[in-house]
Amino acid sequence: MRSVAPVLTVLAVIVGLWYLAVAPMNIRVALNQAERAGAEIVPEGAVQRRQTSVWRLMAQNTAFVSEGYALERPRLPTPVQVGEELWKTTGKMVMRGRAWSKRSLIYHGWITLQSTLWGFFLGTAVGIIGAVAIVYSRVADMSLMPWAIISQTVPIVALAPMIIVLTSQIGVEGRGLPKAIISAYLCFFPVLVGMVKGLRSPGPSQLDLLKTYNATGLQTFLKLRLPASVPYLFTSLKVGIAAALVGTIVGELPTGAISGLGARILIGDQFGAPLAIWSALFAAAILAGVLVTLLDVAQRVTLRRMGMAT
Amino acid sequence: MMWLAGALVFWACAWAGNVALANSPWSERLGVRLAVPLLFGVTLLVLWEGLVRAFGVSPVILPPPSAVAQTFANSTDILWQDFQQTVLKGALRGYVIGALAAFCTAILIDRSVFLTRGLLPIGNFVAALPIVGIAPILVNWFGFDWQSKAAVVVVMVFFPILVNTVQGLGQSDAMSRDLMRTYAASYPQTLLKLRLPAALPFIFNGLKIATTLALIGAIVAEYFGSPTRGMGFRISTGVGSLSIDLVWAEIAVAAIVGTAFYGVVSWLEARFTFWHPSQRQ
Amino acid sequence: ADDVTLQLKWVTQAQFAGYYVALDQGFYEAEDLNVTIKPGGPDIAPTQVLAGGGADVTVEWMPAALAAREKGLPMVNIAQPFKSSGMMLTCRKDAGVSSVEDFKGKTLGVWFFGNEFPFLSWMSQLEIPTDGSAEGVEVLKQGFNVDPLVNGQAACISTMTYNEYWQVIDAGLTPEELVTFKYEDQGVATLEDGLYVLEENLADPAFEDKMVRFVRASMKGWKWAEENPEDAAMIVLDYDETGAQTEGHQTRMMGEIAKLTSGSNGALDTGDYERTVSSLLAGGSDPVITKEPEGAWTHAITDKALN
Amino acid sequence: MNTIISANNLDLTFQTNDGPVHALKGVNLDIDQGDFVSFIGPSGCGKTTFLRVMADLEQPTGGTITVNGVSPREARLNRAYGYVFQAAGLYPWRTIGGNIRLPLEIMGYDKAAQAERVEKTLELVDLAGFEKKFPWQLSGGMQQRASIARALAFDADILLMDEPFGALDEIVRDHLNEQLLNLWDRTGKTIGFVTHSIPEAVYLSTKIVVMSPRPGRITDVIESPLPKERPLDIRDTPEFLEVAHRVREGLRAGHSYD
Amino acid sequence: MNTIISANNLDLTFQTNDGPVHALKGVNLDIDQGDFVSFIGPSGCGKTTFLRVMADLEQPTGGTITVNGVSPREARLNRAYGYVFQAAGLYPWRTIGGNIRLPLEIMGYDKAAQAERVEKTLELVDLAGFEKKFPWQLSGGMQQRASIARALAFDADILLMDEPFGALDEIVRDHLNEQLLNLWDRTGKTIGFVTHSIPEAVYLSTKIVVMSPRPGRITDVIESPLPKERPLDIRDTPEFLEVAHRVREGLRAGHSYD
Numbered sequence A: 001m002r003s004v005a006p007v008l009t010v011l012a013v014i015v016g017l018w019y020l021a022v023a024p025m026n027i028r029v030a031l032n033q034a035e036r037a038g039a040e041i042v043p044e045g046a047v048q049r050r051q052t053s054v055w056r057l058m059a060q061n062t063a064f065v066s067e068g069y070a071l072e073r074p075r076l077p078t079p080v081q082v083g084e085e086l087w088k089t090t091g092k093m094v095m096r097g098r099a100w101s102k103r104s105l106i107y108h109g110w111i112t113l114q115s116t117l118w119g120f121f122l123g124t125a126v127g128i129i130g131a132v133a134i135v136y137s138r139v140a141d142m143s144l145m146p147w148a149i150i151s152q153t154v155p156i157v158a159l160a161p162m163i164i165v166l167t168s169q170i171g172v173e174g175r176g177l178p179k180a181i182i183s184a185y186l187c188f189f190p191v192l193v194g195m196v197k198g199l200r201s202p203g204p205s206q207l208d209l210l211k212t213y214n215a216t217g218l219q220t221f222l223k224l225r226l227p228a229s230v231p232y233l234f235t236s237l238k239v240g241i242a243a244a245l246v247g248t249i250v251g252e253l254p255t256g257a258i259s260g261l262g263a264r265i266l267i268g269d270q271f272g273a274p275l276a277i278w279s280a281l282f283a284a285a286i287l288a289g290v291l292v293t294l295l296d297v298a299q300r301v302t303l304r305r306m307g308m309a310t
Numbered sequence B: 001m002m003w004l005a006g007a008l009v010f011w012a013c014a015w016a017g018n019v020a021l022a023n024s025p026w027s028e029r030l031g032v033r034l035a036v037p038l039l040f041g042v043t044l045l046v047l048w049e050g051l052v053r054a055f056g057v058s059p060v061i062l063p064p065p066s067a068v069a070q071t072f073a074n075s076t077d078i079l080w081q082d083f084q085q086t087v088l089k090g091a092l093r094g095y096v097i098g099a100l101a102a103f104c105t106a107i108l109i110d111r112s113v114f115l116t117r118g119l120l121p122i123g124n125f126v127a128a129l130p131i132v133g134i135a136p137i138l139v140n141w142f143g144f145d146w147q148s149k150a151a152v153v154v155v156m157v158f159f160p161i162l163v164n165t166v167q168g169l170g171q172s173d174a175m176s177r178d179l180m181r182t183y184a185a186s187y188p189q190t191l192l193k194l195r196l197p198a199a200l201p202f203i204f205n206g207l208k209i210a211t212t213l214a215l216i217g218a219i220v221a222e223y224f225g226s227p228t229r230g231m232g233f234r235i236s237t238g239v240g241s242l243s244i245d246l247v248w249a250e251i252a253v254a255a256i257v258g259t260a261f262y263g264v265v266s267w268l269e270a271r272f273t274f275w276h277p278s279q280r281q
Numbered sequence C: 001a002d003d004v005t006l007q008l009k010w011v012t013q014a015q016f017a018g019y020y021v022a023l024d025q026g027f028y029e030a031e032d033l034n035v036t037i038k039p040g041g042p043d044i045a046p047t048q049v050l051a052g053g054g055a056d057v058t059v060e061w062m063p064a065a066l067a068a069r070e071k072g073l074p075m076v077n078i079a080q081p082f083k084s085s086g087m088m089l090t091c092r093k094d095a096g097v098s099s100v101e102d103f104k105g106k107t108l109g110v111w112f113f114g115n116e117f118p119f120l121s122w123m124s125q126l127e128i129p130t131d132g133s134a135e136g137v138e139v140l141k142q143g144f145n146v147d148p149l150v151n152g153q154a155a156c157i158s159t160m161t162y163n164e165y166w167q168v169i170d171a172g173l174t175p176e177e178l179v180t181f182k183y184e185d186q187g188v189a190t191l192e193d194g195l196y197v198l199e200e201n202l203a204d205p206a207f208e209d210k211m212v213r214f215v216r217a218s219m220k221g222w223k224w225a226e227e228n229p230e231d232a233a234m235i236v237l238d239y240d241e242t243g244a245q246t247e248g249h250q251t252r253m254m255g256e257i258a259k260l261t262s263g264s265n266g267a268l269d270t271g272d273y274e275r276t277v278s279s280l281l282a283g284g285s286d287p288v289i290t291k292e293p294e295g296a297w298t299h300a301i302t303d304k305a306l307n
Numbered sequence D, E: 001m002n003t004i005i006s007a008n009n010l011d012l013t014f015q016t017n018d019g020p021v022h023a024l025k026g027v028n029l030d031i032d033q034g035d036f037v038s039f040i041g042p043s044g045c046g047k048t049t050f051l052r053v054m055a056d057l058e059q060p061t062g063g064t065i066t067v068n069g070v071s072p073r074e075a076r077l078n079r080a081y082g083y084v085f086q087a088a089g090l091y092p093w094r095t096i097g098g099n100i101r102l103p104l105e106i107m108g109y110d111k112a113a114q115a116e117r118v119e120k121t122l123e124l125v126d127l128a129g130f131e132k133k134f135p136w137q138l139s140g141g142m143q144q145r146a147s148i149a150r151a152l153a154f155d156a157d158i159l160l161m162d163e164p165f166g167a168l169d170e171i172v173r174d175h176l177n178e179q180l181l182n183l184w185d186r187t188g189k190t191i192g193f194v195t196h197s198i199p200e201a202v203y204l205s206t207k208i209v210v211m212s213p214r215p216g217r218i219t220d221v222i223e224s225p226l227p228k229e230r231p232l233d234i235r236d237t238p239e240f241l242e243v244a245h246r247v248r249e250g251l252r253a254g255h256s257y258d
């Protein structure tokens, strides 16, 4: 709670800087627009102006600086513009009962969320199973671990089209599965690394203790390794779900997804609608925030229940 | 079916070999530690080759590794050109700029407890965002060439490195800091002789995470516009013109480069943090 | 009913109105077909989807189809609803481009992903290298939007008469500020938006029959769309899952599309085919295709469908 | 008296990167039923290793050892001993009760028996009422008592303790020593106890085994002349000081600094 | 004799979430030039806090204290003391030599002087030849000696040591105690020394300060009657035992269990 004030202050500074940046970023567009509308601009002509610095342009055309804050296709929108667009595509649509309209970010967010969750479950499952294999088998440890690292250096976007074709060849339709696979691909790694650490976290004396009880391997796993790994699990789940979201959005770019936040970014780009890009970006940020916060709460509750609250 | 059977037999043998190696008394030797994962990788390739051939998968969908290797050997000039464009110009420059910027920011905000407290949660949050989404915006701002790719990379690597560095700078224990106080050491002295060295393991952690991000960022950004070279360009056009073998060659380059990049940073880490318990076992 | 999956070349828009109309108006149903339309997108290669069995029939440009054929994927054109090409290069006058001679030393935006072939063969016919040398042009892989032109990052960009050109106009540039070079006018037009299937499938009479019915219904859809452009645009909007298309833009697009399809009854014009092939072969040192393709088209389907 | 543990010419050599380490060399020792045996010696002299060999946590490379007349492995499978480690090592996700219940669950006691034994042992170590608390809610001394309770919960004849009080301050330690003697007295268990502290060893034991490193070996075995009844004040008596002196001499003889 | 440290009615209260903690209350103490003063008392009685106040690492909330006649802050800026913490706290990225050189670098000694002092202090603590080793390559006792060397390398009159040997085994501890006395004898420094161990306090000190918690205060100050010359055997003499007994009594009086 001590950090509420500092965080708010830093946020205020960021928003302030953002506002200041809007003027220079948008001045050229604003001037071009004004000139087309018949206003007098110095220097004349977009080509001439390209040689002039934005600061000069702002100084010479002070009257038009403010126009940069109300452009329809700004290079950099103002926070208020983004907020309005977000509201228009979410809250307002809900109030009109059109939350599930294809124009609503709630609908697109839901599509992205679905893939993210599928990817997250798939990735977490693979990560945990891999970690168990690595902890219990020397061969798996030696052969799997380096390849897990290498796998993360493969540009997954490159595989996306092939994943689509392959999944459709084995009879799975729709873009959901390929997206989920990509998102699982990015998600499994942090979970694997965290779980290996967690399952190995019991010290030799804790393991020896169970040996003195003549405990079986399964008992050791259930009573020691698993509970000991819970804090690590949650920490890596938080990283994992963020990675899964990144994966879904990255997956939505090259899979030519037609719905989802990544698709909104793509379409905003294709149709030259910067506000659509920005609002989708912020929606993704909010989604990430919500997901991570949920896991954080789950972590606190679980750890408190387990008596391991920190 | 011959291919399938052969691949499966090879798989079984290689697995048995690996089990034997891993449980042998020499399993700690460097040679074995390299051989086991290598054999595993070779097994994957053999399985791939066998499955593709056995099921007659069309080369425009999934070419066998042998075809990829051939294309790789035949297209080294293209691959080299793309490597220069995407890795040397886009990813590496962005990585260096982003890392330096994050590092300097960390040292600046570190002096203020207030800023640190305010920026850390925000930094942590931003580091978890799908920042690749800004690629179209940055391509619009910085143009088509490597500058926009570097810009995407800068933004992507900035926050993980910042967060790790700030956390690292807070790592020195109270006792070590008190020790510096008893010497009446100045701020720069404390920073240089205590907090930076103590932060190094964390800084390197951030740098390692950033290596893979840098490559992904530079490649994805090329999807939104690029000159007619670059790994992302080649991959996306390759898929469109059914040169899937070339696509896989580029993927191989990316994996090799990414692994090498990661390896170099890990090596530097081992050199600079040799004293840390995690480097000592 | 027989299942047919159609893979589009691009996102749901009026460019593909005929198929959506046929679906919406029940023309397919009337032919006892159960048609699924898969929209495309920036990274969907229809050729690859066809190869992977993800679709029975696909909308594709002929250069890409012929290139794929040379790569060993035997695609066959079974119908050609688009008579003329909508492709053009749109340039800014203030960037100093007013004729083909002015290209040298300029930066041109081009679509890749299988769409670069018409441009490349045009440039090689003009004998302009595309390597960025002083004598040649600098080529940009243009993204999905028209920003490079609006921002002045490129002197010209590729546009379709029915889509990107209007986005340039919407972005605030006026037609007076622009110069356009239509591929049709330059004599380098290649066939766009034909229907392609795999050669081996055609050998199956049942499949052939399905395609006959499909082409018949699709052409009915196209003609309906030409006559009722506004209604067709609304139908397309109904099927748009992105929620990003606007009525104004789609209606305008439908109007332009109608100009391109109006000259075709669906059958491939062999003259157009020859022109496309010779244009692609005339690539100088680096032609798009290296030898005269064989069996790349058939009239078998349209003959049965349209008579 | 009954010999419970008997080591004959025991050797244990670890193979390490810097060559072999002789952790135990020619160790002979008999421990009788009901003995309280302390092992004392400088760091690295093999005290822990010896205890671990008895517990079948380490395999000797030479010689023989029997526990309860059988091999350590069989003794372990018979659950013949309870082991207490240096740090309390309670599982933080289990309550004190849950920690004490752990061995009972693993050994398959039924629920009723578990509850009964937990209650009984908690009382034994003076922790009744703390069953539902988590380890971190207890002081270090209480945690250590809980870890002893955990080793007592099932009926093992032998209690092996490896520096159980090493991490505690002297005053708490005194107090726990007193309680441990008490417990030993009441239960009649055989106890093997590793310590670094001379007064602790002398105060607790009936038999003090002095060890010396490189190679790890036994240099002296001192039978304590002290009575079974030992108030804390006994530590200021001449008998006590004499034994302590002898231990110190033994230690110093075998000790090389660093 | 010269009074080096003088505390007058010193108070220190920490404000915590659970209300104020009175770590020091009404503490009065004078330490003379060349004294070896031990602070002993149960956990939480304020030993560390008192030492930290002298070192200007903690600010008293009441009363006054002077070090060398000036405020602790000025004394710190004058580099009047060397501080040795419980854990050796050597920087793992520096060699032993580099660690000892650390304060010298910070205080701006020139290279030649640095080398000379490092060599001299390494000899003083019996670590010559280990200059190039890294801390983790040394045993705990050697690390602790290196950390003492680090505090001795620059010429501070006062040495403040907070349980410097707490983590070491008794035998190594004995040895270091002997060496510390030796060093004190040779250098004539004033030493403030925190410990938990009664024998250690009695063996080392000219003055033993017994403290008691809640609130932290001084309950007894015992001037040692032992001679300056102290072989290890002195610990078995009646004088020694008497002082030890008095300390133990003082301690027990102020101690509440758990």
Ligand SMILES: Nc1ncnc2c1ncn2[C@@H]1O[C@H](COP(=O)(O)OP(=O)(O)OP(=O)(O)O)[C@@H](O)[C@H]1O
Residues within 6 Å of the ligand: D014, D015, D016, D021, D022, D023, D041, D042, D043, D044, D045, D046, D047, D048, D049, D050, D216
């Ligand atoms: N697993 C092992 N591998 C290699 N060497 C070992 C191993 N365990 C112990 N040693 C070595 O064996 C010797 C005896 O170790 P042990 O732990 O028994 O000593 P100890 O008397 O318990 O010492 P301490 O008082 O420090 O606990 C030491 O030199 C130690 O380094």
Ligand SMILES: Nc1ncnc2c1ncn2[C@@H]1O[C@H](COP(=O)(O)OP(=O)(O)OP(=O)(O)O)[C@@H](O)[C@H]1O
Residues within 6 Å of the ligand: E014, E015, E016, E021, E022, E023, E041, E042, E043, E044, E045, E046, E047, E048, E049, E050, E216
């Ligand atoms: N920074 C702090 N904030 C709050 N309370 C503190 C702080 N430092 C010490 N205390 C409290 O002040 C009291 C005295 O602590 P101090 O560390 O001086 O005790 P000590 O005698 O050194 O104990 P030990 O033998 O355990 O080291 C304790 O109750 C402790 O909890």
Ligand SMILES: Cc1ncc(C[n+]2csc(CCO)c2C)c(N)n1
Residues within 6 Å of the ligand: C009, C010, C015, C041, C042, C043, C111, C112, C113, C115, C143, C144, C160, C163, C164
């Ligand atoms: C990445 C990418 N860029 C451009 C096209 C070209 N293209 C083919 S059809 C069509 C519709 C007109 O809007 C367009 C633009 C593509 N397929 N993929």
Ligand SMILES: [Mg+2]
Residues within 6 Å of the ligand: D047, D048, D049
């Ligand atoms: Mg031990």
Ligand SMILES: [Mg+2]
Residues within 6 Å of the ligand: E047, E048, E049
């Ligand atoms: Mg203390």
